[in-house]
Amino acid sequence: MSTESAPRSERPYDTSQLRSAPSLVMVNTGHGKGKSTAAFGTVLRAVARGWPTAVVQFLKSGNWNTGEEKVCRELGVQWFSAGDGFTWESDDLDESRAKAVAAWEFSAGLIAGGEYRLIVLDEISYAMTWDWINAAEVASSLVSRPEPVSVILTGRDMADEVIEVADTVTEMVKVKHAFDRQIRAKKGLDY
Amino acid sequence: MSTESAPRSERPYDTSQLRSAPSLVMVNTGHGKGKSTAAFGTVLRAVARGWPTAVVQFLKSGNWNTGEEKVCRELGVQWFSAGDGFTWESDDLDESRAKAVAAWEFSAGLIAGGEYRLIVLDEISYAMTWDWINAAEVASSLVSRPEPVSVILTGRDMADEVIEVADTVTEMVKVKHAFDRQIRAKKGLDY
Numbered sequence: 001m002s003t004e005s006a007p008r009s010e011r012p013y014d015t016s017q018l019r020s021a022p023s024l025v026m027v028n029t030g031h032g033k034g035k036s037t038a039a040f041g042t043v044l045r046a047v048a049r050g051w052p053t054a055v056v057q058f059l060k061s062g063n064w065n066t067g068e069e070k071v072c073r074e075l076g077v078q079w080f081s082a083g084d085g086f087t088w089e090s091d092d093l094d095e096s097r098a099k100a101v102a103a104w105e106f107s108a109g110l111i112a113g114g115e116y117r118l119i120v121l122d123e124i125s126y127a128m129t130w131d132w133i134n135a136a137e138v139a140s141s142l143v144s145r146p147e148p149v150s151v152i153l154t155g156r157d158m159a160d161e162v163i164e165v166a167d168t169v170t171e172m173v174k175v176k177h178a179f180d181r182q183i184r185a186k187k188g189l190d191y
Numbered sequence: 192m193s194t195e196s197a198p199r200s201e202r203p204y205d206t207s208q209l210r211s212a213p214s215l216v217m218v219n220t221g222h223g224k225g226k227s228t229a230a231f232g233t234v235l236r237a238v239a240r241g242w243p244t245a246v247v248q249f250l251k252s253g254n255w256n257t258g259e260e261k262v263c264r265e266l267g268v269q270w271f272s273a274g275d276g277f278t279w280e281s282d283d284l285d286e287s288r289a290k291a292v293a294a295w296e297f298s299a300g301l302i303a304g305g306e307y308r309l310i311v312l313d314e315i316s317y318a319m320t321w322d323w324i325n326a327a328e329v330a331s332s333l334v335s336r337p338e339p340v341s342v343i344l345t346g347r348d349m350a351d352e353v354i355e356v357a358d359t360v361t362e363m364v365k366v367k368h369a370f371d372r373q374i375r376a377k378k379g380l381d382y
Contacts, residue, residue, distance in 0.1 A: 018375035026224075026380070032361040034219060034229035041228035041259065042380055044235065048258025049379040067239025068232065075262070117379065150380055167369035170223040175360035183358065184209035188240040188308065189217070189233055189341055 023117070023150040024167040025142050029125065029158040032172035039120045039152045040068045046150075047075045051117035054078040056107045058100060059123035059155075066191045078116070080106065100127035104138070114146035125155025128162070135159035142166075214308070214341040215358045216333050220316065220349040223363035230311045230343045231259045237341075238266045242308035245269040247298045249291060250314035250346075257382045269307070271297065291318035295329070305337035316346025319353070326350035333357075 026042070028035035039055075046053045055077055073079050082103030104127065110119050128135040139161040142151055153162060163169055185191060217233070219226035230246075237244045246260075246268060264270050273294030295318065301310050319326040330352040333342055344353055354360055376382060 018373050021369060021374045021377060024369055024374070024377060024380055027366075028225060029366075030364070033217075033359060034225055034232075034361050034363065037232035038225035038229040038363075039232070040235055041225075041230070041232035044231055044262045045258035045382060046379045048261040051379050067236035070239045071235045071266070150377075163366065166367070167372070167374065168224060169366035169368075170225050171364040171366050172225065172229075173221070173362040173364050175218075175220075175354065175362050176357070177360075178212060178215055178358035181358070182209050183212045183215070186212060186215060186341075188237045188242050189215055191236060 021167065022147040023145070025145075025150070025165060026152045027158050027163060027166045027169040028152065028154045028172060029156060029163075029169065030171035030173050031156055032174035033177065034172045035154040035156075036068075036122050038170070038172075039122060039154050040072065042152060043072060043075075043077060043118065043120060046118040047077065052078075052115060053118045053120075054080065054110055054116045055120040055122060056103060056110070056124075057081045057122045058103050058127055067188065068191070097130075097132045100130075100132040103127070104133040108137075108141045111141050111145045111149055111151060114149055117148055118150045118152070121151065121153045123155040124153050125158045125162075128159040129157050135161040138162055139165045212358065213338045214336070216336075216341070216356060217343045218349050218354060218357045218360040219343065219345045219363060220347060220354075220360065221362035221364050222347055223365035224368065225363045226345040226347075227259075227313050229361075229363075230313060230345050231263065233343060234263060234266075234268060234309065234311060237309040238268065243269075243306060244309045244311075245271065245301055245307045246311040246313060247294055247301070247315075248272045248313045249294050249318055258379065259382070288321075288323045291321075291323040294318070295324040299328075299332050302332050302336050302340055302342060305340055308339055309341050309343070312342065312344045314346040315344050316349045316353075319350040320348050326352040329353055330356045 028038050043053055055072060060081060069079055082099045107121055110116060127133045128138065142165050145151065219229050234244055246263060251272060260270055273290045298312055301307060318324045319329065333356050336342065
């Protein structure tokens, strides 16, 4: 029995021809749940291996006190929010744009700096969708990253330029959602 | 600005008509990555809220020493594997079936016991696909669970009976995967 393993849900395969990548760029997109959640699950693995890990939140959650932030901080993850973050409810677009731009400049520095082995750019897609930050520039930053730095980017409608340079792209598709039955987001599960 | 929040990726909505559910049944299915990973991300949130949390692994990973298990155990999560688990490479189907059946009986007891507020049944779908355990029985166990017990079920091709009774179902769809370019699973990201 081989101890070599394909991704859990992709077996069986012939694994004899595989090569190792020093790092990966992964994208979690789509309109379903689990994009950020899966990124935080991956953070668990990175932390388990002793990787310096950082999370940059581009979109502030309405639930400012999230469980994922609490536990990630306890696990030694560096956690950054974009200024105070921007929200869907913001009525000052210029301020939101400025925060998104600052968050990207900060993130680009993290990527180029090579200090972290995993960097999560959580909900960055929206800032590209709204043309607040340049998707080609984000893609270029990913391509020219230091070899050991893996990056996970999350959010709906991820820019094609980013999809193009990513190693692994998953689309989370909603089949059904409790919210459609007017069930509110639940502490402990959703945040 | 409201602090009430819809799921992160589902805003904005009118949140005034929402009700709270004491618990939820969530399914992560599909052929893409992130099904188990998102479940472990949710475990982070449950742990952050002090919820007693358990994981039952139905399908043993080829990577027996996973990062998610290591950190979840450190966080106080109860972690159970199905006997030694069964694998894709097993050449003893009777043994694999017996382990899957035992894992389900154990899981049914966890659900009915009400001791845990979140129970992850990781990669349980395969045991139903192969008719080793009865999907209607799994669905019945979910429906009759104690009120505070949330359950996440993961795996490809989840049985319709389970989809039917779940509150939230997400399909993870592969857009592209590093594995297609013969890049092997990476410690720190994939396990």
